[in-house]
Amino acid sequence: MSVASEKGRVWRLAAGYAWQRLLRWLHGGPFFRLRPQPGTPARLLIAPQDLRTADQTNAADIYGGRFLFSGYLVETHGASPFELEGEHPDWQRQLHGFAWLRDLRAADSRISRQNARALVDDWLKHSGRWHQIGWEAPVVTRRVMSWLAHSPFILEDGDHDFYNRFLRSLLRQVRYLRRTINETHDGVERLQAALAIAAACVSMSGQGRFARQSIRRLDQELLRQILTDGGHISRNPRAIVEILADLLPVRQAFVAQGLELPAAMLQSVDRMMPMMRFFRHGDGALAHFNGMGSTPNDLIATIMAYDDARGAPPMNVPHTGYQRLCGGSSVVIMDTGKPPPLGISEDAHAGCLSFEFSSGLKRIIVNCGVSSRSNEMWRKVSRSTAAHSTATIEDTSSCRFLSERPFGRWLGAPIVAGPRHVPVEREDDAAGVRVTASHDGYQQQFGIVHTRDMRLSGDGTVLDGIDSFPVSAKVAEPGDQFAIRFHLHPAIKPSLLRGGTAVLLVCRDGEAWEFDAPGTELALEESIYLSDVYGHRKTMQIVLYGRIRDSQSSAWQFRRTATAKLSRRGSSEFDELARTGELPLADPDEDVSPEVDQEIDQGLNQDAQETAPDVDPKV
Template identity: 50%
Template sequence: MSVAYRRRISTLLLRRFARRTIARAGDGPAALSRLWPGRADRLTIAPHDLRTADGTRAAEIYAGRFVFAGKIVTCHSRSIFDLEPPSEDWEAALLGFGWLRHLRAADTAITRANARSLVDDWMSNPARRRPLGRRADVMARRVISLLSQAPLVLSDTDGKFYRRYLRALARDIRLLRFGLHDAPDGVARLQVLIALCYASLCLANQARTIRTATRKLSDELRRQILPDGGHVSRNPGALIELLIDLLPLRQTFAARNIAPPPALLNAIDRMMPMLRFFRHGDGSFALFNGMSGAPSDLLATLLAYDDTRGIPMASMPHTGFQRLDAGTTTLIVDTGPPPPSNLSEEAHAGCLSFELSSGPNRIVTNCGTPSTGRDNWRTFARSTPAHSTLSCHETSSCQFVERSAMKRLLQGAPIVSGPANVESSRETVDEAERLTASHDGYLARFGVIHRRVLTITRDGSRLEGEDTLAPAPSGRMKGSRIDYALRFHLHPSVKASRLSDARGVMLVLPNREVWTFEAPDDRVDLEDSVFLAGNDGPRRTTQIVIHQSAREAPTVRWSLVRSTASVTATNARRNARREPELPL
């Protein structure tokens, strides 16, 4: 174990210990009362909820069927809060109360009564003290949900229930205030501050807390939202998670006749173009650093707030991504180092990986992260072999915390080492755009640097690539043999057929468009893969793989070419190029 590795682990443990000490020091009724000054005796406003609501799910909830995170629990006249949750994701969804929006969408006397009954059950149930229910991100979601759905729950209710509702809400807000110190850095901490800002705006007698909450949120937005609009975690999904709450927060400030803080407005203005940057032609997001499938209707809702509606930017230098648009073809490349260790619990080892789409069809992707059941796939999804890039000896370009005890202490498996020097440049050459990038993630272990050159023609019909493993200047490779694999994970909708010369693969897209992958100097294999980011769960798919040795063949040249001919004509052309048999 290197000195740098031990130093990073020690720093993470010290930060975790400090957060827990501060949080525990704030626990207790006396401390809680100091953290929430002023009487919260009434609600003045309910914020808007941008999340998509489905009124048909209200009938399921009324029948006692709770469907969250791919799991179904039927309560059979028992309290849903007394039942054993089938998964952590399911329990987080239940205790976050986001499902109240479905009851509000139905908007009937029965659903209103059902909402009051379920909230009343939770307020009087000991299960509300479950550890997961007091987790910072779950409490933040619950506070926002109870505020935004207050018109549903409190309509036609009596004063006694109204006061109980406010007391339960105020209790959660107090817990959230001291829990801020224990909240993981990144999106979770921002969500806590967003919830506290909502609370100060929506409850009466909170003038002083509005100023405090606004100041803290502004400071955190300046720290976490980078100048190009990306989130410091480098996860595209963080933009969606944050904007879905920040946009209504901006409206809530306006509804209270309070000027939104400049940091909030600036963050939103920078983040909105990033939504378009990561979008493929089919509307889906590129799968980098923990991104999963995003509902298309949710993305459409967010993009409706984008006033610019312009062409996506070509480069995001602070977040570390490049986008090349050529005709109807889109290429998005990860050209940045991993985020800081304290923000890397979800980060992936996908440096120099890319995704390729043609019009509404995705061709090359990364495996992504499943929206539910992530623990089963987390280790694989974060590894370099789960990305469309090069990996040495089936290892990752980043090293993660691996020991179980350490993971429990740190509440995750952050990155403790990875590419420190990632370089990239772009240039125009011969009616094409060229991107050259390199990273040193394998330098310490194998003495090599991965260099990738991608060249795409202006009409988007041809992508040429060159991947090289070479020692650093004045350095040398470590070990007698360094095996590597070059992977191109295909979207499940792509049908792949290996060509007879074993040097290429024919790809047929759903619209019958044909692309051909070729590596003229190397053997090309088709192997099984998995697409984890599907809305219906993990799906089997295929990957193109080239296996080589860095000492024998340090460079692999390959191309992806769109054919103007049909599948039949492409097959005939390929057969015609086969070597003729020798006469007897």
């Protein structure tokens, strides 16, 4: 894509964003405050379920005026939290979103109900008319869903005057979403707004004249955003989880009210459930692609309880752009897709042809993932190609992101250029699974096409790969230096073997893998794992260096050299997998070399919770 074409796309996106801001200002802000309000609905008919997990221990902190949101602790000292100014925007978004009502409800006490009513009443007094952050579309969406879900808890024992003020404000917020939905950010944000509007139409009386329009809009968004294979147009696994967490309760509300379920709603749920299984490793974690961070295991477990079919995950999802290779207890998930559309790529990563690799309950090769911290530096690091288990040319990313000037402050950093052609071939036979894919993300700048050929054996004990860099065109600055990175999970202990020509990877249960890349310079370097509930964790990465002028391809292999020994495990999870035949175990009398045995002991004694939040990433 030419530079002129890229600039044209950015200017069109900027013009669209400016128009959306103007419409949002006209539909909201002072104009919205001056509009006459429609009549209050007579009552609430139903409360959609909140599927997200609650923590009742937070109820005592909230009652004491201590609000811990997004990593920021604020003590109100008796004042209303909605009167505070100057707090971090992320903290304010969590406060005004009212997702913490589920924690008060989990406490299930009279004091927690009174506290919830008092805090809702405070919001009505201080922010009910307008608040710069509290009336952002995603915040309003989350607040509407939270108020609807927890309305029985909030309104119990409340007086009639509070009931009316609560319903009047709820209707006003839904009306605001209905007017501004076209100006919200495309993708998950817009779909969740459509879900909130539909949920309100089903839950509140007197909304019949809006119900048909709301259902039609929800149908349109689901058909547009949920792809044929069940993936989301953003290509982010987290999007599927967030959408299902709101879509399933809305579907239940439709059924409870005796309404006919929209076709798109039924199809979307049926498609997304297998897709969520597609991205799962053996330990339940989702693969880190295109904005996926740490896995909300509790929420995923709740969502999967609604999966009636419980079928096997698909292996090939060409519309979303991923491949899944399975053999024995080993799983490989590979990114084989193009970047999402410009307007939805603000969180997308430059990780084409990257992969993650797991064996049983152990993740071995990962991508760095996404930081839970609201930090622009870490965000840039996580989106770069070097933060993924794939190849880079001349230390550059395969995608180009929008720079800060002149529109970066408005538009963020969407992908303005990247791979346009990603052909994929897949072969499944008795010997194993083979996937060959290539991308042209480096062709315009360096005249190089990156090709990756991977094969996982049928028993899952060998993963072979070849990375090739054929020169497809002559350019002014041809690329020559390549680096192929394999980021290791923090639980894996690596050590160099045979004079630094191979790497031994030891898992905590004693399973061991050997990595080898004959004829290519190999290095073991520091890396950082961002997607962890404990924060940023120090880890290592295997890096293969080479020059294209010397060799246009590099072959590598992961080979299992030792499996978990019965005498060393003591894990009920591994015992259960062994009984069901899903995890092959070694003979307890099998001989292991002293070198491997020593590495196993060291790996088992290493602390699994070691963290390093201030590590300088070398990615």
